[in-house]
Amino acid sequence: MRSLLRQPFLWFLCISGALFVADARTSSQPEAIVVSPAVRQRIALLWETQMGTSPSANELESLIAGWIEEEALYREAMRLGLDREDSIIRRRLVQKLNFIAESDPVAEPEDATLEAFYESNIADYTLPERLTFSQLTFGEEASALAALDALASGADADTLGESTMLNRTYSYRSALDLNSTFGLGFASQIDTTVLSSWQGPYKSSFGYHLIRLNSVEPEQATPFFAARDKVVRDYSQANKKSARQRYVENLLENTEIRIE
Amino acid sequence: MKRTTIASLANHFQHSRQFFLVAVVAAATALAGCSDQAAPEQQAATAETEIHSQAVNLATADAANADRNAYFGDLHVHTMYSFDAFIFGTTSSPDDAYEFAKGGTVVHPAGFDMTLNRPLDFYGVSDHAFYIGVLREMANPESEISKHEIAAGMTTLGDAADRGRKFYEIFDFMQTERAPEINDPEIRKSAWEDIKAAANRHNDPGNFTTFIAYEYTTSDRDQGNLHRNVIFRGDTAPELPFSRIDSQNPEDLWKWMDSNREQGIESLAIPHNSNGSNGSMFALVDWAGNPLDSAYSEQRMRNEPLVEITQVKGTSDTHPALSPNDEWSDFEIMKLRIASRLESKPNGSYIREAYLNGITLQDQQGFNPFKFGVIGSSDTHNATYAGDEDNYWSKVGLRDSDGVLRGSVPLDEPREGGEVYADTYFNQWGAAGLAAVWAEENTRDSIYDAFRRKETFGTTGPRMKVRFFAGYDLPELDDPNLVARAYANGVTMGGDLLAQSAESPEFIAWVARDAMSAPLQRVQIIKGWVQGGAAQERVIDVACSGGMAVDLATNRCPDNGASVDIGDCSISSNVGEAELKAKWRDPDFDPNQNAFYYVRALENPTCRWSTWDAVRAGVEPRADMATTIQERVWSSPIWITPAN
Numbered sequence: 001m002r003s004l005l006r007q008p009f010l011w012f013l014c015i016s017g018a019l020f021v022a023d024a025r026t027s028s029q030p031e032a033i034v035v036s037p038a039v040r041q042r043i044a045l046l047w048e049t050q051m052g053t054s055p056s057a058n059e060l061e062s063l064i065a066g067w068i069e070e071e072a073l074y075r076e077a078m079r080l081g082l083d084r085e086d087s088i089i090r091r092r093l094v095q096k097l098n099f100i101a102e103s104d105p106v107a108e109p110e111d112a113t114l115e116a117f118y119e120s121n122i123a124d125y126t127l128p129e130r131l132t133f134s135q136l137t138f139g140e141e142a143s144a145l146a147a148l149d150a151l152a153s154g155a156d157a158d159t160l161g162e163s164t165m166l167n168r169t170y171s172y173r174s175a176l177d178l179n180s181t182f183g184l185g186f187a188s189q190i191d192t193t194v195l196s197s198w199q200g201p202y203k204s205s206f207g208y209h210l211i212r213l214n215s216v217e218p219e220q221a222t223p224f225f226a227a228r229d230k231v232v233r234d235y236s237q238a239n240k241k242s243a244r245q246r247y248v249e250n251l252l253e254n255t256e257i258r259i260e
Numbered sequence: 261m262k263r264t265t266i267a268s269l270a271n272h273f274q275h276s277r278q279f280f281l282v283a284v285v286a287a288a289t290a291l292a293g294c295s296d297q298a299a300p301e302q303q304a305a306t307a308e309t310e311i312h313s314q315a316v317n318l319a320t321a322d323a324a325n326a327d328r329n330a331y332f333g334d335l336h337v338h339t340m341y342s343f344d345a346f347i348f349g350t351t352s353s354p355d356d357a358y359e360f361a362k363g364g365t366v367v368h369p370a371g372f373d374m375t376l377n378r379p380l381d382f383y384g385v386s387d388h389a390f391y392i393g394v395l396r397e398m399a400n401p402e403s404e405i406s407k408h409e410i411a412a413g414m415t416t417l418g419d420a421a422d423r424g425r426k427f428y429e430i431f432d433f434m435q436t437e438r439a440p441e442i443n444d445p446e447i448r449k450s451a452w453e454d455i456k457a458a459a460n461r462h463n464d465p466g467n468f469t470t471f472i473a474y475e476y477t478t479s480d481r482d483q484g485n486l487h488r489n490v491i492f493r494g495d496t497a498p499e500l501p502f503s504r505i506d507s508q509n510p511e512d513l514w515k516w517m518d519s520n521r522e523q524g525i526e527s528l529a530i531p532h533n534s535n536g537s538n539g540s541m542f543a544l545v546d547w548a549g550n551p552l553d554s555a556y557s558e559q560r561m562r563n564e565p566l567v568e569i570t571q572v573k574g575t576s577d578t579h580p581a582l583s584p585n586d587e588w589s590d591f592e593i594m595k596l597r598i599a600s601r602l603e604s605k606p607n608g609s610y611i612r613e614a615y616l617n618g619i620t621l622q623d624q625q626g627f628n629p630f631k632f633g634v635i636g637s638s639d640t641h642n643a644t645y646a647g648d649e650d651n652y653w654s655k656v657g658l659r660d661s662d663g664v665l666r667g668s669v670p671l672d673e674p675r676e677g678g679e680v681y682a683d684t685y686f687n688q689w690g691a692a693g694l695a696a697v698w699a700e701e702n703t704r705d706s707i708y709d710a711f712r713r714k715e716t717f718g719t720t721g722p723r724m725k726v727r728f729f730a731g732y733d734l735p736e737l738d739d740p741n742l743v744a745r746a747y748a749n750g751v752t753m754g755g756d757l758l759a760q761s762a763e764s765p766e767f768i769a770w771v772a773r774d775a776m777s778a779p780l781q782r783v784q785i786i787k788g789w790v791q792g793g794a795a796q797e798r799v800i801d802v803a804c805s806g807g808m809a810v811d812l813a814t815n816r817c818p819d820n821g822a823s824v825d826i827g828d829c830s831i832s833s834n835v836g837e838a839e840l841k842a843k844w845r846d847p848d849f850d851p852n853q854n855a856f857y858y859v860r861a862l863e864n865p866t867c868r869w870s871t872w873d874a875v876r877a878g879v880e881p882r883a884d885m886a887t888t889i890q891e892r893v894w895s896s897p898i899w900i901t902p903a904n
Contacts, residue, residue: 096401163742164772171322179776204775206772
C-alpha cells in the first residue's frame with residue numbers, strides 16, 4: 001500500500017480523476033435527458049386523450065424521439081437565456097404565480113370577520129333616500145300652475161293632470177330611479193322636507209309635474225344579516241385582491257429596485 | 261315609534277313580496293302589541309338583530325300593479341364561462357354580471373370601468389352550453405384539460421388578432437367530430453352549478469329578477485346560425501344544459517325541454533340572430549328537410565314563444581330586400597352568417613317575413629309555426645349589457661374594445677392597400693338591445709308569465725314603452741283608466757283577436773319616450789295579411805310628432821325636421837314628443853283574412869355609437885357607415901283570427 005502511494009502515475013490518475021469530476025459538476029456539461037417510466041407514461045397518456053387510443057410501440061418510439069429532441073432544444077434555449085426577454089413566457093409565468101397568489105386559503109370566514117368588513121364598507125350596503133309620492137303631469141307649465149291653485153282651493157287631485165304612461169303614484173323611489181323615469185336633474189328639484197302638500201311644477205322630459213310626497217325613507221343601512229350574501233362575495237373578492245397584493249409586496253420587499 | 265306603524269309594516273310584510281321589512285323595536289310593549297300580526301319571518305328577524313329604535317324599511321319598489329309595469333332587462337349575457345368570452349379576455353363571473361346589472365361596476369379586460377347610468381330590472385346570464393367553463397379551466401396550468409393540444413396558447417393569449425385566431429381555432433375544432441374530447445362533464449357541471457347559484461343568489465323579488473339561462477349554440481351544415489337562449493322559470497334546472505354536442509338539431513332541444521317540463525322544469529327558448537342564419541332560422545322545412553306540419557308547429561310554439569329582434573350583432577326585424585317599401589328597413593343590417601365572413605341570405609332570416617309565412621301556413625294548412633313575440637337583448641360577451649350608443653364597449657372583450665379595433669376610428673397607419681380602417685366586421689354591429697315586458701311585479705313568476713303571454717317588446721337600447729291593444733270596444737284615448745279598460749275589453753300584444761264583423765277592430769298604439777334618450781318622431785303599425793294565398797305587408801304611420809297629421813295618401817308623417825349635429829352629437833331641442841298615442845282602424849280590414857299587426861315607434865335621429873367614437877377621438881365619422889340612427893321599439897304582434 002505504502003509503495004503504491006509513492007507511484008507518481010497513480011497520483012496523476014487520482015488528481016486528474018478528481019479534476020474531471022469537479023469539471024463535470026461545474027461546467028455546462030448538460031445533465032442527462034432521462035426517459036423514465038413516468039415520462040413514457042405521460043407521453044402515452046397525452047396521445048391517448050387526443051387520439052382516443054393508446055399509441056402503438058412504433059408510435060410511442062417516435063413520440064419519445066420527438067420528446068427527447070424537444071427537451072434538448074428547450075434546455076439549450078434556457079441555457080442561452082432565450083426565455084428572459086420573451087413577453088409570452090413572462091406573461092405565462094406571471095399568470096401561473098397569480099393563480100397561486102390569489103388562491104384564498106380562508107374557506108368560509110367567521111361572521112365576526114364578515115361583520116367587521118361590512119362595518120368598514122357600510123356605504124356599499126346602504127340604501128339611498130327613497131320617496132313615496134303622487135304626481136300629476138301637464139304638457140304646459142301654465143296648466144300645472146293653474147292646477148296647483150285649484151288644489152290649494154280644495155280640488156280633487158284625481159280629476160287633474162293629463163293621462164300619460166307615467167304612474168300617478170310611485171313608491172320608494174331613489175334619486176336615481178326618479179331621474180331614470182322623469183329625466184336627468186328631476187330629483188334634485190323636489191323639496192324632501194315638504195310632506196303631504198303639493199309642490200312644483202317641476203320640469204321633466206315629459207312636461208311639468210306637481211308632486212305630493214307621502215313619505216320619505218331616509219338613507220338606511222341594510223342590516224348585516226340581510227346583506228350577508230353580498231358581504232361574503234365582496235369579502236372574498238377583496239381578499240383575493242389583497243392576497244395578491246401582499247404576495248407582490250413581499251416579493252418587492254426582498255428585491256432591490258433601482259430606477260436608473 | 262308608534263304601534264300602528266309597526267302593525268301596518270308587518271302587514272305589508274305578510275302580504276307583499278315587494279317589502280323586505282325588519283321591524284325592530286325598542287319597547288317591549290310595542291312588540292307585544294303587534295306580535296299577533298307579525299309574520300314569523302319578521303319575528304325571527306327581530307330576534308336575530310340588535311334592538312334598534314326605529315323600523316328599517318328596505319323597500320325600493322311599488323306594490324304589484326294590475327295594469328302592469330314595464331320592466332327592462334337583458335336575457336343574453338356571456339361571462340367568463342363562455343368559451344369565446346374567456347378567449348376574448350373576459351374574466352367577469354356571473355356574480356359580476358348580476359352586480360353590474362344592479363348598478364355596479366365591472367372592469368373591462370382592456371382596463372376601463374363599465375357602469376350603466378341606471379340599473380336594469382332583470383338579467384339572465386346565458387353562457388354557451390358546450391365547453392361551458394372549459395376554456396377557463398384550460399388556462400389553469402394545473403388542470404388536466406390544459407394539457408390537451410387545443411389548449412395550447414390558452415395561457416398566453418395576447419392581442420386582439422391572437423384572440424381572434426384562438427377563437428376560430430376552438431370554433432373550428434367544435435365543428436369536427438373531435439368536439440366532445442374537451443366537453444368535460446365535470447368542468448361543465450361545476451360551471452353550470454355556479455351559474456345557477458349566482459342567478460338564485462341575486463334574485464331579489466320585487467327589486468331585481470334573475471333567470472337561470474344558457475345558450476344552445478347550434479348551426480346548420482352551412483354555418484347558418486340557429487342559436488337559442490334557454491330561459492328557466494324556476495330556481496332549478498337540469499344537471500347539465502343540452503348543447504350542440506348533444507345534438508345540432510334544435511328539434512332535439514325542444515324534445516329535451518318537453519321532457520323537462522314533464523318533470524316539472526319549465527323553460528322556453530329564444531332564437532337570436534336569425535339575420536345570420538342564411539335562411540335556416542325560419543326555414544319552411546324541418547331539420548330533415550321535410551315540409552313543416554302541425555306537430556312541428558305545436559312543438560316549436562310550445563317551446564319558443566319569443567324571438568330576439570335586435571342585439572349587438574344586428575337587427576332582425578326585416579331587410580331592405582324583403583321590405584322594399586319600408587323606408588326604415590335598412591337599419592343595423594348585419595350581412596354575415598355568425599362568426600364567419602360568409603354572406604347570410606335574407607330569405608328565411610328575418611322576423612317580419614316569418615310572420616308572413618306563418619299566417620300563410622295558417623291560411624293554407626291551419627297551423628302557424630312562427631307565432632312568436634319579440635324581445636331585444638345584447639349578447640354581450642363582457643358580462644355587461646351594451647345597448648347605449650354613448651356608452652358602448654361592444655361585446656367581444658379585447659377584440660373590439662376601442663374605436664380602432666371596431667373600425668370606427670382610423671388605424672395609426674393605413675393597412676396595405678391604403679385602407680385606413682381595421683379589417684373587421686365589428687363596424688356592422690350596433691349598440692342594442694333591451695328585452696321588455698308588461699308584468700304585475702318584478703318577480704320571476706310575473707315576468708316569466710309575460711314571456712309566455714308574449715306581452716313583450718324589444719328596443720334598440722332606450723327604455724321606450726309601448727302599449728298595444730285591439731278590440732271592438734276600446735276606451736277613448738283620454739280615459740284616465742285607459743289601460744284597465746283596454747285590458748278588460750280587448751287583447752294586447754302577443755294575443756289573438758277573433759274578427760267579429762266586417763268592421764275593422766280598433767287599435768290603440770301608445771308609446772312613451774325614454775326620459776334619458778331622444779323624444780319620439782312617429783308611431784307606426786306594421787300590418788301583414790294573406791290575400792288570395794299571397795302574403796302582403798304595409799307600414800302605416802299612425803301618430804306624428806308636433807301634432808302633425810298623417811298623409812293618408814302615403815300613410816306617412818311629414819318630416820318633423822329633427823336633426824343631429826355630428827360634430828358633438830347634440831340633437832335639436834323642442835322637436836319630438838314625450839308620448840304619442842293613436843286610436844286607429846284599418847280601412848282595408850277584411851274579416852276573412854289571416855293578419856297580424858305590430859307597432860314600431862321611432863325616436864328622432866341620434867348619433868350612432870361609431871359617431872360617438874369618432875367625436876371622442878376627434879376624427880371624422882367614417883363615410884361608409886350611417887352616422888346617425890333612429891332608435892326604435894317593436895311590440896309583439898296581435899294576430900287576427902278570421903271570422904269564418
